[in-house]
Amino acid sequence: MRVNMRGMKWEGVARRAAGILLLVLGLLLAAGLCTATTPGDNPVPNIFEPHSTPADSIFHFSRFVLIITGLIFLVVFILLVYAVVKFRARAGDSPHEPAQVYGSTQIELAWTVIPILIVVVLFLATTRVIHAIQDAPKPANAVEVIAIGHQFWWEFRYPALGIVTANELHIPVSDPANPTPTYLKLLSADTDHSFWVPQLAGKTDLIPNRVNTMWMDPHRTGIFLGQCAQYCGTQHAKMLLQVSVDSREDFAAWANAQKQPAKNDETVSAGRRVFETTACINCHAVAGTAATGRFGPDLTHMMSRSTIASGAAKNTPENLGMWIQDPEMIKPGSLMPAMKLSDADLDALVRYLETLR
Amino acid sequence: MSSDAMAIRVAEAAGRPWAEVLHDWITTVDHKRLGILYILFAMLFLVIGGIEAIVIRVQLMHPHNDFVSPQVFNRMFTMHGTTMIFFVIMPFMFGFANYLVPLMIGARDMAFPRLNAFSFWLTAFGGMLLYFSFLGGSGLYGAGNAPDVGWWAYAPLTSRAFSPGHSADYWTIAVLVSGFGSIGTATNIIATILSMRCPGMTLGRMPLMGWMTLVMSGLVLISISPLSAAQIMLLVDRYLGGHFFDTQAGGSAALWMHFFWIFGHPEVYILVIPAFAFASEIIPVFSRKPIFGYPVMVAATVCIGFISMSVWAHHMFTIGMDSAANTFFVLTTMAIAVPTGIKIFNWLGTMWGGKIQFKTPMLFCVAFLFQFLIAGLTGVMLGAAPFNWQLSGSYFVVAHFHYVIVGAILFCIFGAVYYWFPKMTGRMLNEGLGKLHFWLFVIGFHLTFDPMHIPGLLGMPRRIYTYEPGRGWDTWNVIISIGAFIQGIATLLFVVNLVLSYFKGPRAGNDPWDAWTLEWAVSSPPPAYNFARIPTVASRRPLWDRKHPEDPDSRYE
Numbered sequence: 001m002r003v004n005m006r007g008m009k010w011e012g013v014a015r016r017a018a019g020i021l022l023l024v025l026g027l028l029l030a031a032g033l034c035t036a037t038t039p040g041d042n043p044v045p046n047i048f049e050p051h052s053t054p055a056d057s058i059f060h061f062s063r064f065v066l067i068i069t070g071l072i073f074l075v076v077f078i079l080l081v082y083a084v085v086k087f088r089a090r091a092g093d094s095p096h097e098p099a100q101v102y103g104s105t106q107i108e109l110a111w112t113v114i115p116i117l118i119v120v121v122l123f124l125a126t127t128r129v130i131h132a133i134q135d136a137p138k139p140a141n142a143v144e145v146i147a148i149g150h151q152f153w154w155e156f157r158y159p160a161l162g163i164v165t166a167n168e169l170h171i172p173v174s175d176p177a178n179p180t181p182t183y184l185k186l187l188s189a190d191t192d193h194s195f196w197v198p199q200l201a202g203k204t205d206l207i208p209n210r211v212n213t214m215w216m217d218p219h220r221t222g223i224f225l226g227q228c229a230q231y232c233g234t235q236h237a238k239m240l241l242q243v244s245v246d247s248r249e250d251f252a253a254w255a256n257a258q259k260q261p262a263k264n265d266e267t268v269s270a271g272r273r274v275f276e277t278t279a280c281i282n283c284h285a286v287a288g289t290a291a292t293g294r295f296g297p298d299l300t301h302m303m304s305r306s307t308i309a310s311g312a313a314k315n316t317p318e319n320l321g322m323w324i325q326d327p328e329m330i331k332p333g334s335l336m337p338a339m340k341l342s343d344a345d346l347d348a349l350v351r352y353l354e355t356l357r
Numbered sequence: 358m359s360s361d362a363m364a365i366r367v368a369e370a371a372g373r374p375w376a377e378v379l380h381d382w383i384t385t386v387d388h389k390r391l392g393i394l395y396i397l398f399a400m401l402f403l404v405i406g407g408i409e410a411i412v413i414r415v416q417l418m419h420p421h422n423d424f425v426s427p428q429v430f431n432r433m434f435t436m437h438g439t440t441m442i443f444f445v446i447m448p449f450m451f452g453f454a455n456y457l458v459p460l461m462i463g464a465r466d467m468a469f470p471r472l473n474a475f476s477f478w479l480t481a482f483g484g485m486l487l488y489f490s491f492l493g494g495s496g497l498y499g500a501g502n503a504p505d506v507g508w509w510a511y512a513p514l515t516s517r518a519f520s521p522g523h524s525a526d527y528w529t530i531a532v533l534v535s536g537f538g539s540i541g542t543a544t545n546i547i548a549t550i551l552s553m554r555c556p557g558m559t560l561g562r563m564p565l566m567g568w569m570t571l572v573m574s575g576l577v578l579i580s581i582s583p584l585s586a587a588q589i590m591l592l593v594d595r596y597l598g599g600h601f602f603d604t605q606a607g608g609s610a611a612l613w614m615h616f617f618w619i620f621g622h623p624e625v626y627i628l629v630i631p632a633f634a635f636a637s638e639i640i641p642v643f644s645r646k647p648i649f650g651y652p653v654m655v656a657a658t659v660c661i662g663f664i665s666m667s668v669w670a671h672h673m674f675t676i677g678m679d680s681a682a683n684t685f686f687v688l689t690t691m692a693i694a695v696p697t698g699i700k701i702f703n704w705l706g707t708m709w710g711g712k713i714q715f716k717t718p719m720l721f722c723v724a725f726l727f728q729f730l731i732a733g734l735t736g737v738m739l740g741a742a743p744f745n746w747q748l749s750g751s752y753f754v755v756a757h758f759h760y761v762i763v764g765a766i767l768f769c770i771f772g773a774v775y776y777w778f779p780k781m782t783g784r785m786l787n788e789g790l791g792k793l794h795f796w797l798f799v800i801g802f803h804l805t806f807d808p809m810h811i812p813g814l815l816g817m818p819r820r821i822y823t824y825e826p827g828r829g830w831d832t833w834n835v836i837i838s839i840g841a842f843i844q845g846i847a848t849l850l851f852v853v854n855l856v857l858s859y860f861k862g863p864r865a866g867n868d869p870w871d872a873w874t875l876e877w878a879v880s881s882p883p884p885a886y887n888f889a890r891i892p893t894v895a896s897r898r899p900l901w902d903r904k905h906p907e908d909p910d911s912r913y914e
Contacts, residue, residue: 044828044829045828046814046816046829047748047814047816055747057743058743062738062747065738065741065744066738069737069738073731073734076701076705076730077727080723080727080730083708084708087708087709087710087713088713088714088715089712089713089714093712097645097646097712098644098645098711098712101646101647101706102650102651102914103650103652104706107706108650108653108699111699112695115694115698116695119694119695122691122737125741126684126687126741126742126743127687129742130680130684130743134679135680190519191513191514192511192513192514194675194750196816198816202675203746203747203750204675204677205676207610207611207676207677208513208604208605209607210611210676212676212677213677225816227818229675229749229750229751229818230675231507231511231819231820234427234428235427236818236820236821237427237821237822237823237824240825311825333426333427
């Protein structure tokens with residue numbers, strides 16, 4: 001028979017264990033509070049602050065799942081702590097082994113049947129939400145956008161409007177009384193990507209040779225951030241994504257501006273010549289010019305976008321010059337080649353690009 | 358200590374030429390030596406994979422950090438994942454199974470000793486090949502480099518268009534070769550368990566470690582095969598002009614996902630079931646009670662084995678399967694929570710009413726119970742498809758599976774090392790250092806993996822080498838990195854303890870824990886052929902019967 005002569009020490013150990021686990025719980029709680037108080041004006045991506053029906057249904061469902069799993073955690077956690085504290089060997093224990101218990105059919109039956117019931121409830125709730133999101137009928141006035149993932153940027157096409165843009169998606173706000181949801185058709189030009197803007201919807205992958213769809217109906221205007229969520233190669237990290245939810249008027253105005261051909265400003269013809277006589281046009285398109293490349297983003301209205309390189313840098317003349325001259329400075333491993341232009345050519349080119357509003 | 362073992366020790370101490378000792382170890386077909394080789398191999402790679410994790414965590418401490426380039430970062434997480442799964446946890450599990458199963462079932466060796474050695478060396482060769490990619494990945498003239506396709510190696514990233522050079526081939530062939538090793542060892546374990554049990558040891562009297570290793574080996578046979586097939590198809594794509602996964606030629610990216618996860622999910626259970634086995638051996642001994650509900654534990658294990666083969670597509674909820682398929686995989690995924698929950702309750706039942714001794718092995722197992730509980734519950738969240746559409750591919754998933762692989766599996770491995778080190782070496786590990794290792798590791802673990810859930814909820818995807826400031830991720834990442842460093846220090850303490858105790862630890866004797874399974878009936882370390890006379894058993898705890906002839910287990914079973 002073994003007797004633990006240092007039982008008192010284990011009291012301290014158990015207390016420390018309980019302390020650490022309490023700390024963990026506290027951390028999780030604090031985290032919950034932090035996420036709950038994120039200001040709404042400057043939305044940082046947060047799955048618990050939804051602004052669109054799919055994200056909202058997931059949020060409500062996740063609260064239900066969190067409550068059930070939280071209760072299970074609490075019950076089992078308390079039982080475990082109780083067992084650890086109560087049944088530890090103590091100094092004054094009798095030298096005999098404890099009662100040798102081999103099992104109990106009733107108890108084992110109970111802790112089989114109760115989990116089964118919980119699983120059934122969770123499963124039914126899950127099925128309802130899957131159906132509500134995936135099988136939602138598409139209204140006739142839905143906005144349709146084709147999103148194409150590229151290494152490492154996003155292409156957005158509006159077939160009904162004849163618009164092609166990149167990286168910054170514009171969609172109209174959806175009034176719950178008269179919803180105008182946006183349906184995305186997701187394609188990939190190369191590797192797998194995933195479209196994830198946490199506040200608007202769960203993520204859906206963009207997979208080559210496969211057509212996926214997803215939808216969202218934002219309830220308020222604003223900018224919502226996200227990024228590629230499926231590893232797609234070297235610059236997966238800087239394949240950022242932003243969705244601008246516009247009021248109906250703003251969206252109409254934006255769409256109208258995007259439909260115009262590129263401005264032809266004679267004062268920057270030198271830069272335009274540089275653009276049209278270098279490798280730029282192999283990959284980029286500018287509507288109404290000889291540039292019809294499809295490998296890189298469409299530049300017809302590039303100055304209407306706030307960032308370049310898929311969100312990697314602000315769209316300023318300095319950054320633009322740096323990006324053209326040495327993309328590795330901004331996004332090492334991107335597929336944009338260094339153009340190595342003379343200073344005069346670079347200046348002219350940047351001035352030309354700045355007219356593409 | 359038996360005379361054989363003593364003779365070996367004396368001979369080694371007398372300074373046999375090192376080349377001769379090395380030759381003995383390399384050519385050995387003894388299950389105990391191969392088990393130790395597996396474990397040492399796993400420990401080496403644990404340190405290497407750990408260093409890769411530290412590089413990752415240094416890089417992610419601050420937004421826009423440039424400690425490493427994106428290319429290096431992508432290699433680091435690919436190598437970290439591949440190493441930890443294929444060359445750390447699996448070899449650990451095979452090592453313990455190799456060492457312990459024959460002893461526990463009263464056999465003199467594995468069924469196929471030469472296959473055993475062959476399988477170990479295949480795995481070892483696979484590991485070396487993977488790391489040789491640092492030299493040979495782009496060909497020696499290109500100065501080489503390691504694969505950077507992620508440990509799932511999703512198509513079409515692995516096609517020649519996106520992975521020129523040979524780095525992806527090193528990944529493919531290393532995993533393929535070590536997979537053959539796993540299949541060999543799994544076959545061997547199954548044959549040993551089914552045909553070499555000592556008289557009296559019916560399947561119903563086999564230690565739970567035997568049962569769980571049997572189920573794990575069955576899963577290896579079933580799940581490594583599709584992985585190997587997929588690797589061969591990938592090689593055909595890359596070198597013989599096949600188009601299975603080459604999307605630019607009409608191949609299917611989703612096909613690779615299915616192949617990979619049909620392996621990948623049972624793989625989780627291949628890793629965790631042996632961890633359950635360790636807990637099921639250690640918890641009873643330190644609670645001084647038999648395992649609670651042995652038949653239910655066996656049934657739950659077999660049940661997990663079967664269900665685990667039908668859940669793979671829960672890794673693919675975001676690839677656009679239709680609602681019916683998603684619903685099916687939600688159902689199977691949630692169903693697996695039931696037998697897993699039963700296990701937690703049975704361990705709790707084992708501790709209930711016992712006299713729990715908190716020696717280091719037990720500390721690790723108790724921490725395992727708490728952490729596996731949380732890992733299981735975040736698993737239920739991820740199994741609920743709509744919730745998964747938000748969580749999948751984010752740091753929440755990274756936190757969840759590290760909770761499983763570190764918080765549950767690695768904790769049990771540490772517990773197992775503290776528990777069986779005396780048997781393997783004849784010396785006790787230092788308790789004080791062991792406790793320090795435990796507490797440091799617990800603190801480091803929770804500092805790292807508890808906060809790691811939160812950036813995931815705030816939209817931080819996994820596998821990004823850097824991130825934008827101002828998204829609420831910065832502070833969490835600092836805390837996570839600090840925790841990782843603490844875990845690194847704790848692991849170093851563990852290594853120090855192993856080395857010091859091997860030379861200076863107090864003698865263990867045959868049965869230092871007053872335990873009940875057959876490995877404790879022989880000397881420490883056991884003699885070359887384990888049992889001079891094959892034992893006969895009459896219950897699940899043969900040594901209990903021997904120690905308590907007045908009240909043997911055989912009376913109640």
